[in-house]
Amino acid sequence: MNTMAKVEHTEHHGPAAGLTRWLYTTNHKDIGTLYLWFSFAMFLTGGCMALMIRAELFQPGLQLIQPEFFNQMTTMHGLIMVFGAVMPAFVGLANWMLPMMVGAPDMALPRMNNWSFWILPFAFAMMLSTLFMEGGAPNFGWTFYAPLSTTYAPPSVTYFIFAVHMMGISSIMGAINIIATILNMRAPGMTMMKLPLFVWTWLITAFLLIAVMPVLAGVVTMMLMDIHFGTSFFNAAGGGDPVLFQHIFWFFGHPEVYIMILPAFGIVSEIIPTFARKRLFGYSSMVYATSSIAFLSFIVWVHHMFTVGLPLMGELFFMYATMLIAVPTGVKVFNWVATMFRGSMTFETPMLFAIAFVVLFTIGGFSGLMLAIAPADFQYHDTYFVVAHFHYVLVPGAVFAIMAGVYYWLPKWTGHYYPETMGKVHFWCSFIGVNLTFFPMHFIGLAGMPRRIPDYALQFADFNMVASIGAFIFGFSQLIFLVLIIKTIRGGSPATSEVWDEPHGLEWTIPSPAPYHTFSTPPEVK
Amino acid sequence: MPRGVTEISQSVFDLHMIIFWICVAIGVVVFGVMFWSIFHHRQSRGAQAHHFHENTLVEIIWTLVPFAILIAMAIPATATLVKMYDPSDADIDIQVTGYQWKWRYQYLGEDVDFFSNTTTPKEQINNESEKGENYLLEVDNPLVIPAGKKIRFLITSVDVIHSWWVPAFAVKKDAIPGFINESWTNVPEPGIYRGQCTELCGTYHGFMPIVVDVRPQAEYELWLAEMKNIKAQEIASAKQSISMEELMSKGEAVYKTACAACHQINGEGIPNVFPAIKGSSIATGDISQHIDIVLNGKAGSAMQAFREQLSAVDLAAVITYERNAWGNDSGDKVEPAAIDELKMAAKQ
Amino acid sequence: MSHETYYVPAQSRWPILASIALFLLAYGAGTLINGLKTQTGGTGLVLLLSGAFMMSLILIGWFRHVINESMDGKYSPQADLSFRWGMSWFIFSEVMFFIAFFGALFYVRTLAVPWLGGEGEKGVSNMLWQGFEAQWPLLTTPDMEKFPGATAVIDPWHLPLINTAILISSSFTITLAHHALKAGRRKAIVLWHGLTILLGIIFLSFQIMEYVEAYQELGLTLHSGIYGATFFMLTGFHGLHVTLGTLMLIIIWLRVLKGHFTPENHFGFEAVAWYWHFVDVVWVGLFLFVYVF
Ligand code: HEA
Ligand code: HEA
Ligand code: CUA
Numbered sequence A: 001m002n003t004m005a006k007v008e009h010t011e012h013h014g015p016a017a018g019l020t021r022w023l024y025t026t027n028h029k030d031i032g033t034l035y036l037w038f039s040f041a042m043f044l045t046g047g048c049m050a051l052m053i054r055a056e057l058f059q060p061g062l063q064l065i066q067p068e069f070f071n072q073m074t075t076m077h078g079l080i081m082v083f084g085a086v087m088p089a090f091v092g093l094a095n096w097m098l099p100m101m102v103g104a105p106d107m108a109l110p111r112m113n114n115w116s117f118w119i120l121p122f123a124f125a126m127m128l129s130t131l132f133m134e135g136g137a138p139n140f141g142w143t144f145y146a147p148l149s150t151t152y153a154p155p156s157v158t159y160f161i162f163a164v165h166m167m168g169i170s171s172i173m174g175a176i177n178i179i180a181t182i183l184n185m186r187a188p189g190m191t192m193m194k195l196p197l198f199v200w201t202w203l204i205t206a207f208l209l210i211a212v213m214p215v216l217a218g219v220v221t222m223m224l225m226d227i228h229f230g231t232s233f234f235n236a237a238g239g240g241d242p243v244l245f246q247h248i249f250w251f252f253g254h255p256e257v258y259i260m261i262l263p264a265f266g267i268v269s270e271i272i273p274t275f276a277r278k279r280l281f282g283y284s285s286m287v288y289a290t291s292s293i294a295f296l297s298f299i300v301w302v303h304h305m306f307t308v309g310l311p312l313m314g315e316l317f318f319m320y321a322t323m324l325i326a327v328p329t330g331v332k333v334f335n336w337v338a339t340m341f342r343g344s345m346t347f348e349t350p351m352l353f354a355i356a357f358v359v360l361f362t363i364g365g366f367s368g369l370m371l372a373i374a375p376a377d378f379q380y381h382d383t384y385f386v387v388a389h390f391h392y393v394l395v396p397g398a399v400f401a402i403m404a405g406v407y408y409w410l411p412k413w414t415g416h417y418y419p420e421t422m423g424k425v426h427f428w429c430s431f432i433g434v435n436l437t438f439f440p441m442h443f444i445g446l447a448g449m450p451r452r453i454p455d456y457a458l459q460f461a462d463f464n465m466v467a468s469i470g471a472f473i474f475g476f477s478q479l480i481f482l483v484l485i486i487k488t489i490r491g492g493s494p495a496t497s498e499v500w501d502e503p504h505g506l507e508w509t510i511p512s513p514a515p516y517h518t519f520s521t522p523p524e525v526k
Numbered sequence B: 001m002p003r004g005v006t007e008i009s010q011s012v013f014d015l016h017m018i019i020f021w022i023c024v025a026i027g028v029v030v031f032g033v034m035f036w037s038i039f040h041h042r043q044s045r046g047a048q049a050h051h052f053h054e055n056t057l058v059e060i061i062w063t064l065v066p067f068a069i070l071i072a073m074a075i076p077a078t079a080t081l082v083k084m085y086d087p088s089d090a091d092i093d094i095q096v097t098g099y100q101w102k103w104r105y106q107y108l109g110e111d112v113d114f115f116s117n118t119t120t121p122k123e124q125i126n127n128e129s130e131k132g133e134n135y136l137l138e139v140d141n142p143l144v145i146p147a148g149k150k151i152r153f154l155i156t157s158v159d160v161i162h163s164w165w166v167p168a169f170a171v172k173k174d175a176i177p178g179f180i181n182e183s184w185t186n187v188p189e190p191g192i193y194r195g196q197c198t199e200l201c202g203t204y205h206g207f208m209p210i211v212v213d214v215r216p217q218a219e220y221e222l223w224l225a226e227m228k229n230i231k232a233q234e235i236a237s238a239k240q241s242i243s244m245e246e247l248m249s250k251g252e253a254v255y256k257t258a259c260a261a262c263h264q265i266n267g268e269g270i271p272n273v274f275p276a277i278k279g280s281s282i283a284t285g286d287i288s289q290h291i292d293i294v295l296n297g298k299a300g301s302a303m304q305a306f307r308e309q310l311s312a313v314d315l316a317a318v319i320t321y322e323r324n325a326w327g328n329d330s331g332d333k334v335e336p337a338a339i340d341e342l343k344m345a346a347k348q
Numbered sequence C: 001m002s003h004e005t006y007y008v009p010a011q012s013r014w015p016i017l018a019s020i021a022l023f024l025l026a027y028g029a030g031t032l033i034n035g036l037k038t039q040t041g042g043t044g045l046v047l048l049l050s051g052a053f054m055m056s057l058i059l060i061g062w063f064r065h066v067i068n069e070s071m072d073g074k075y076s077p078q079a080d081l082s083f084r085w086g087m088s089w090f091i092f093s094e095v096m097f098f099i100a101f102f103g104a105l106f107y108v109r110t111l112a113v114p115w116l117g118g119e120g121e122k123g124v125s126n127m128l129w130q131g132f133e134a135q136w137p138l139l140t141t142p143d144m145e146k147f148p149g150a151t152a153v154i155d156p157w158h159l160p161l162i163n164t165a166i167l168i169s170s171s172f173t174i175t176l177a178h179h180a181l182k183a184g185r186r187k188a189i190v191l192w193h194g195l196t197i198l199l200g201i202i203f204l205s206f207q208i209m210e211y212v213e214a215y216q217e218l219g220l221t222l223h224s225g226i227y228g229a230t231f232f233m234l235t236g237f238h239g240l241h242v243t244l245g246t247l248m249l250i251i252i253w254l255r256v257l258k259g260h261f262t263p264e265n266h267f268g269f270e271a272v273a274w275y276w277h278f279v280d281v282v283w284v285g286l287f288l289f290v291y292v293f
């Protein structure tokens, strides 16, 4: 323990050599890198599960996997993508960019930052280990509704619960760090209304995280008690209610989906102005819109539960509240379009992804709005229409925004431009693949195919085949992305400090690659 | 989306079409402007950036216009929802209960009560034979209701949450264990309507179809009388003894519909998920224990109580079958009358 | 915002060690709990205990490290503010955790139990539980065989009332200690702070007595239906937080004795005081909604 005191002297030099650099690091850039690689690994893992699902659904009948394993795949795919791929990717981007954007030397609480990251690999190791346990992995969907996830769950559910606890701890600490950094570490002159939008959206996202992750922890704790210690939270025989589970879960779950989209809004709001060579249209209305979305996200959770049999007044209230979210989201979309309007646009890969984001996210938003209409949701609920909706907002939404961000900042991180043609090929393959996969799901959903089934009636066969082919195209295009990133890290034409034509923001005032320590003395922002 | 056959399902369909076209229209406008700018305001065409970046008036406009559109959508939606929420003045009450993985229909006040199991053969699912026309959407006993009458459904479950959905009626309601949800329909047209369970309810969630057979009032009444007749015969036959062969062949049939989903056709179960019956200590050991577990289920596991689900004859047959098939040659024969006594005793 | 450079600590091995400890804790707890019914949780217990042991060592080491840095004057006022934000948001997350349980309580009281009892919009559900009537506290559960209800509930006007008085006064004593700290009156700090700890311990002992009474005399257990479930989860998690708060108070008290705090610089003390107030506020909510109403 007293060796710690000696290490102290090495501060303010470059990174340490070897593995300890990554294990012991307190540097926001290192931690950001760790998060991003972890997220990519999880994206591949969850993606392979999705391919397993799509392969089974290629044709009617059971070919590859049994229903029991299919359910485990669906569950793990959802959990891994949400908690392992998308959320850590955004945290990674935040780690890399926030300190540079607000002019801080590092995150506010660097050691805790490291801890937030290193909990994750352990949590997911535990989660994935359930696949090899007796009785199999969790098989009750990523929404784990009681009592399927309590009385009728496989024994591995206990490990699942603790894994969720660990992820919660990690997310809460990460979010606290981000809030403290934004509120306390801004360079002189960097007032709140000058913050880049990525910073703003993350500030609000972090607030959402701190508000709802504990609620998730609470609900899995109740499950644990119901399973092992005789309580009756979700059991009517003791006066509880299975629907109580859903209320608490979705009180977390709905804000959670905005946690996965707000930072994406932020990234897109950085990229579009750069490539339109114009300032973002309606900066302050963007800030207000983001805040309203966050506020509304707390009062719409019941739209996931329209069919559980709620009193009429409840249904109406939550239907109206949900529809309202279209207003601030619309403001954002209109602002992006207005930013492009009369700009001077070029279409490098980040911009392509950003534009695809705007179009495809909006399509996903429209289907969301349709779902919000309660009487219509009686027909859509738990069909592939819902699956189409949320993949549209999550894959060409959140995931495309992450990719756009990576392309946008990669030269800043590595000091090299990425191979542009390869980036464009990646974009077009992904774009075609994603639409082939998820667009047909609207049709099969409307035709009446329920979700979470390993086998389906004959009338759904054709579109399922298209979707499966699309999924493989999209999946394998991601290998291009992987190769491109490795190539860019290894070398490439050197990037200038501005990287793009006159982009805005402090991150473009420092050299590329960004030095290991930036802004040891805060810059002055005018 | 299917237009459906009921008044409700048609107003839902209209609602769907309205919002769909509104979204398309907004999409055309928004994407139109966007692609127009992408096309005309690109650097390669020499476009210069215009440096405007704020305009309160447009912001207000594009806040208020969507708001107005939303109100326009909300009004018909509210009207439809209110209609759906009125189950009063029903002609017939049917209690619908979800089981892993079958449905039970009880006609309240009529003493008609039966289970509805999928009948799609395993061979079709495993691609060993040609798939039938109604692959995965066929059952042994469909729900039968009269046309033109208001039917109230009382939907519940005994184990996990299921959801009862018939797209043509636009009725989808979750079956929550311990609670009852109400829903209703009024089908003008006789016909066969199909649906599925739409809430993940475990391994065979995908194999829990719903078939509703809507008949003209007169035929419905005939059917009802027939059902009561069958029930009376069942009660009578429970008192009689049946030959071993008959028990075995009946037992095999019952086993296929009621047990094979978990314990498998070959009785070997699925290791660590569903126990085997072939060679198991229960099926070869103490007979009263075997009867108890089949009749009353095993708490906290997927093994349900079959006491209510099967008739005394079927229960006797399936237990006899389990004790003698796949080399479990115990030679035991279970008498329907004995089971009937147990069933009666449980009722008190 | 100050213009000084911000202290960025060098590499540290605490976080990765803490992650390993947390993993052992969690994996051990899972194995132990899964083995409870079959008495096969032995390895789980070993893992759990080693994780806990490792975690306590790490926490001691990590905090000692931080304290040394603080004593060396490495933390600028800006860093101090980061800690303050950190602590405030942490407490906020704790509040949200309790809100989940309070939400469950309100939901069952106002909706689920009346529905089961045949009242309100889903009153038809009573068909499944004939004879069951809604009341709160719920002594007769819908299925008395599976969840035998309690015979009576804790009388709020005895121990709980006393406990309320104790916790509220402990909030005052910790504030008095804070004032004394700011005024530099050492003796007074030690006294008021010590008294707070004492009150915390008395509270906890009463709470244990109450639990014993509940289990042995009233039949009020985790297993006695939703009333018992919400009662024990809410008061139990609160009790855990009081335990943690008391431990933190004790550590801070020792630091006071060692003279770690100056009238200007004593965030460690304040953080614990905030936490203590939070625990206190939660109790008032509990007293009102779990015991009285
Ligand atoms: C990033 C994630 C994300 C995002 C951003 C959203 C955004 C929205 N979602 Fe989605 N949703 C999910 C992820 C997400 N959702 C997931 C994962 C599920 C399924 C969970 C599960 O069951 O497993 C789900 C399910 C889901 C349901 C439940 C469906 C069901 O199970 O029956 C509903 C119902 O209301 C819904 C609604 C909405 C709405 C109204 C929005 C709105 O925010 C959309 C707003 C955007 C627009 C409307 C487009 C842009 C606006 C304009 C151009 C302005 C003008 C427009 C009009 C006036 C129409 N979502
Ligand atoms: C952010 C979240 C996210 C993301 C990115 C995705 C991505 C994908 N999802 Fe998923 N999905 C969910 C979140 C997400 N999903 C959720 C929450 C559910 C609900 C779960 C539930 O019902 O409980 C769901 C459910 C779901 C279903 C419904 C399952 C069911 O109801 O039974 C399907 C079916 O097609 C599907 C498909 C896909 C596909 C094809 C992708 C593709 O985009 C994936 C593409 C990526 C890859 C394919 C990996 C790429 C790499 C390779 C292929 C290279 C090979 C590997 C190596 C060399 C190592 N998803
Ligand atoms: Cu029953 Cu799904």
Ligand SMILES: [Cu+2]
Pocket: A253, A254, A257, A300, A301, A303, A304
């Ligand atoms: Cu939602």
